[in-house]
Amino acid sequence: MDRRKGADVQFRLALDAIDQVVTYDIACEYYAKIKARFRASPDLADVAEMVDRIRWGIPALHVTGHKADCTYLFGTAYMDCVGHFHGETAEAYWPSANRIGGHARQMNNGHRQDTLIGNANDWNWKKIVKMRAFLWSMAWAQD
Ligand SMILES: [Zn+2]
Numbered sequence: 001m002d003r004r005k006g007a008d009v010q011f012r013l014a015l016d017a018i019d020q021v022v023t024y025d026i027a028c029e030y031y032a033k034i035k036a037r038f039r040a041s042p043d044l045a046d047v048a049e050m051v052d053r054i055r056w057g058i059p060a061l062h063v064t065g066h067k068a069d070c071t072y073l074f075g076t077a078y079m080d081c082v083g084h085f086h087g088e089t090a091e092a093y094w095p096s097a098n099r100i101g102g103h104a105r106q107m108n109n110g111h112r113q114d115t116l117i118g119n120a121n122d123w124n125w126k127k128i129v130k131m132r133a134f135l136w137s138m139a140w141a142q143d
Helices: 005-017 034-040 045-052 068-074 094-105 109-142
Strands: 021-023 055-057
Touching (some): 034 045, 094 109
Parallel strands (some): 021 055
């Protein structure tokens, strides 16, 4: 008997307990029959059960453009143990990326990737540096 079997079983139980919430702008449409789609695909069948356990949400700004039912079924504010988050963080970077899009489009693949990565790192750095002042101002605004 493999001496790691006990740890493997415990790890397997931990994997089952992982609660994943994924937000996607059109989650209400995308998640329908997702398990069947994944099972039918030779490249995705091995993770079909895992995908079936995901709880799907729609980011806060996008869900306002859906049917009312979507707000209650997919709005993260209505999901158990999720708390308030907008799920739109990925969107905040797009204006910065769009500014360099015209230049990056004309670059060769390597230069384009370096430029996009450098721009994303710069955007993240500036966000982190400005966060302290922003949080401080929010704390003072509470008084
Ligand atoms: Zn919807």
